[in-house]
Amino acid sequence: MDYFVLIIAAIFVNNIVLAQYLGNCPFIGTSKDSGVAMGMGLAVVFVATLAAAITWCVQKYLLAPNDLNYLQTITFILVIASLVQFVEMFLKKAVPPLYRSLGIFLPLITTNCAVLGIAIICQREEFSLVETIIFSIASGVGFMLALVILAGIRERLDLARVPVSLKGTPLALILAGLMSLAFFAFKGMAS
Amino acid sequence: MSRLWKEFSKGLWKDLPPFKLVLGLCPVLAVTKTADNGFGMGLAVIFVLALSNMLVSMLRKLIPAKVRIACFIVVAASLVVCVELLMQTYAYPLYLQLGIFVPLIVVNCIILGRAEAFASKNPVHLAVADGLGMGVGFTLSLTFLGSIRELFGYGTWFGMQVMGDWFQPFTFMIEAPGAFVCLGLILAGMNTLTNWQRKNKGLEAITGPVHDCKSCGMCATKPGM
Numbered sequence: 001m002d003y004f005v006l007i008i009a010a011i012f013v014n015n016i017v018l019a020q021y022l023g024n025c026p027f028i029g030t031s032k033d034s035g036v037a038m039g040m041g042l043a044v045v046f047v048a049t050l051a052a053a054i055t056w057c058v059q060k061y062l063l064a065p066n067d068l069n070y071l072q073t074i075t076f077i078l079v080i081a082s083l084v085q086f087v088e089m090f091l092k093k094a095v096p097p098l099y100r101s102l103g104i105f106l107p108l109i110t111t112n113c114a115v116l117g118i119a120i121i122c123q124r125e126e127f128s129l130v131e132t133i134i135f136s137i138a139s140g141v142g143f144m145l146a147l148v149i150l151a152g153i154r155e156r157l158d159l160a161r162v163p164v165s166l167k168g169t170p171l172a173l174i175l176a177g178l179m180s181l182a183f184f185a186f187k188g189m190a191s
Numbered sequence: 192m193s194r195l196w197k198e199f200s201k202g203l204w205k206d207l208p209p210f211k212l213v214l215g216l217c218p219v220l221a222v223t224k225t226a227d228n229g230f231g232m233g234l235a236v237i238f239v240l241a242l243s244n245m246l247v248s249m250l251r252k253l254i255p256a257k258v259r260i261a262c263f264i265v266v267a268a269s270l271v272v273c274v275e276l277l278m279q280t281y282a283y284p285l286y287l288q289l290g291i292f293v294p295l296i297v298v299n300c301i302i303l304g305r306a307e308a309f310a311s312k313n314p315v316h317l318a319v320a321d322g323l324g325m326g327v328g329f330t331l332s333l334t335f336l337g338s339i340r341e342l343f344g345y346g347t348w349f350g351m352q353v354m355g356d357w358f359q360p361f362t363f364m365i366e367a368p369g370a371f372v373c374l375g376l377i378l379a380g381m382n383t384l385t386n387w388q389r390k391n392k393g394l395e396a397i398t399g400p401v402h403d404c405k406s407c408g409m410c411a412t413k414p415g416m
Binding site for chain 2: 025076
């Protein structure tokens with residue numbers, strides 16, 4: 001039951017983009033087309049989960065016993081950067097179809113603050129390994145949900161007549177604000 | 192000297208990081224609940240950006256092209272660790288306020304974007320000027336957005352009471368939706384201004400700033416993006 005609450009909280013109540021302000025650059029940048037949005041979302045779920053699990057082990061078995069907590073940031077980003085490289089090479093060799101659909105998003109993910117953010121949140125909340133994995137999958141799904149919804153809305157807006165100054169990024173941000181307002185309705189369901 | 196000023200001043204208006212280049216949106220939205228939070232975040236970014244530009248520019252002949260992004264990330268991450276330690280010592284309340292967004296300066300696209308687009312191709316003094324200019328522009332933008340949100344959300348500015356007793360705080364502004372809508376309207380305002388200027392010069396209207404992730408420099412790591 002606790003895990004269920006954790007999942008609902010991570011997807012809806014504390015949505016990683018719309019309530020925690022993480023991963024906004026890819027959220028605005030890759031939401032013009034819902035196919036692209038889906039690919040980006042899947043890549044984030046995949047990498048964020050792997051990254052959070054690995055950084056959890058690094059923190060627990062390498063940094064904490066040696067009293068190196070102040071190196072957390074630099075270690076985590078290096079782990080994520082090498083992980084992304086490794087995943088890319090692995091997918092290219094082992095699962096070419098998946099690589100063709102996710103490959104182009106992988107280099108972008110190193111600087112996606114959602115991935116590093118999820119890893120750091122898991123540390124600050126002192127989650128166990130199972131909680132970390134569940135939380136990062138759910139947060140990734142939350143990111144994907146927000147991204148796919150925004151892409152759907154923006155695709156429909158292509159045909160609408162919008163004032164020229166609002167076209168593109170400004171309108172996307174205002175839409176994101178309205179979506180965030182809608183997600184506010186989930187507040188209080190779980191914390 | 193004029194070149195130095197040119198590189199510094201472009202960050203203040205022409206290439207203003209969050210509003211014109213639309214880079215590094217997460218801290219822009221997250222830490223601008225109040226003007227002083229925005230200002231403090233801006234100072235941390237100035238520190239990291241100017242020094243990372245300096246180091247990258249000094250090391251530009253030593254860094255092999257293939258692993259340059261990894262090297263830039265290591266430089267930025269070391270500086271961010273310095274900032275974290277400095278803030279824990281001298282500005283602990285601010286450190287707690289900014290929370291997770293201090294370590295996240297590492298993945299702020301401005302740092303990597305400037306390293307890739309400018310510092311790795313230019314001599315040290317120009318790189319530092321560019322970093323300082325971009326950092327100051329970023330700080331001013333964050334303070335501006337923070338001022339608007341604090342003014343309407345709390346009725347204060349830098350913690351001082353500005354609005355009278357009649358004022359009903361507009362809670363929307365300090366929550367996430369307010370941040371998105373406010374930034375969207377500012378970008379729209381910038382576009383209107385640009386288009387008005389272009390119209391006066393007899394040019395066609397544009398719809399920029401177009402944010403398509405290409406400006407952050409990461410895509411340069413992969414051919415065909």
